[in-house]
């Protein structure tokens with residue numbers, strides 16, 4: 365039995381086809397809140413355009429579109445091929461540092477194993493995040509814009525299950541194991557739909573968890589966690605609305621009872637169907653503090669480590685080094701999502717954060733390491749045991765060359781070998797509650 369399976373995890377990625385997201389709702393939001401979008405940072409140069417020139421940007425968009433025109437199963441195959449191939453920096457506009465040996469980088473997957481720094485792993489554990497794009501109110505000013513439909517979500521979940529199945533058929537000795545997260549926006553559904561959805565797709569039983577999302581015959585239970593996405597209109601603590609409170613309480617109670625992890629989007633950009641200000645209010649770590657006060661045992665990952673791109677927050681973090689009146693200082697630190705997450709980690713035992721998307725630049729790891737080094741030993745221990753490697757593939761292709769490129773930036777960071785291993789393996793295992801489960805796989 366393989367309780368010794370050594371797994372390197374990507375704790376946060378997306379596999380979806382062009383038909384899954386709700387572009388109509390996204391465009392509607394930009395159109396109706398254009399002036400707010402301009403100041404929101406969506407067009408700020410350090411969010412997407414961290415390379416020079418529009419040609420590079422278009423090349424990246426083409427690269428990204430070439431992924432989403434595939435089916436989910438084909439995307440998994442593409443990711444495996446990517447990690448199995450020698451790679452170099454793309455032409456002039458790539459931000460991938462040149463290999464010091466003056467030849468392309470060696471592939472991460474070789475001889476049926478995954479190689480990273482000094483270690484060899486048996487498997488790569490993927491946590492695909494399914495997104496619930498169901499709209500609360502449908503916009504119908506286009507002839508072809510969708511009506512409110514819960515089918516969109518069901519199709520996307522079923523396509524993910526089918527995609528995993530496809531991968532296993534095409535690549536029977538493949539290196540990927542799957543730990544999918546089911547997206548749900550409680551605000552867009554009634555409670556009975558939420559209950560049905562959870563009962564149909566969530567794995568709660570430890571024995572089933574060991575099966576690495578190969579559902580039992582006749583069952584569709586293949587999801588290990590729940591993905592929440594406030595910028596699609598989800599308020600984590602709708603305290604003035606009894607009906608909405610009932611839904612979120614049901615969800616948090618359920619997750620605690622069955623030790624099910626949650627990932628919540630936490631940077632100030634990304635796909636958004638509500639105005640930026642509301643999206644920020646719903647996403648902010650301090651909003652989650654209300655939830656955690658009542659549900660301190662919730663297992664929750666703050667995606668993207670709370671990175672903020674909007675110009676105001678950039679100014680605020682620079683201002684921290686200057687002499688500022690106390691009142692302003694408080695405002696600045698209240699609005700700093702990164703330190704907000706750190707505080708939650710120090711106060712609550714099951715709070716995690718991941719590097720997805722934010723790790724597209726070497727500067728992110730550098731700043732994180734410098735920040736950690738200035739903390740007490742105990743604080744360092746806590747943060748290093750709750751940080752997780754995640755990529756945000758394919759969304760991250762707006763900023764990097766390839767899946768391998770994202771892995772390489774992590775490998776080149778100045779984390780120690782031991783820290784690299786903990787954040788990509790041990791921490792994700794404990795977040796997924798796999799400590800006790802020895803994993804079975806298709807190949808045994």
Ligand SMILES: [Zn+2]
Pocket residue numbers: 376377378493667720756759
């Ligand atoms: Zn994401």
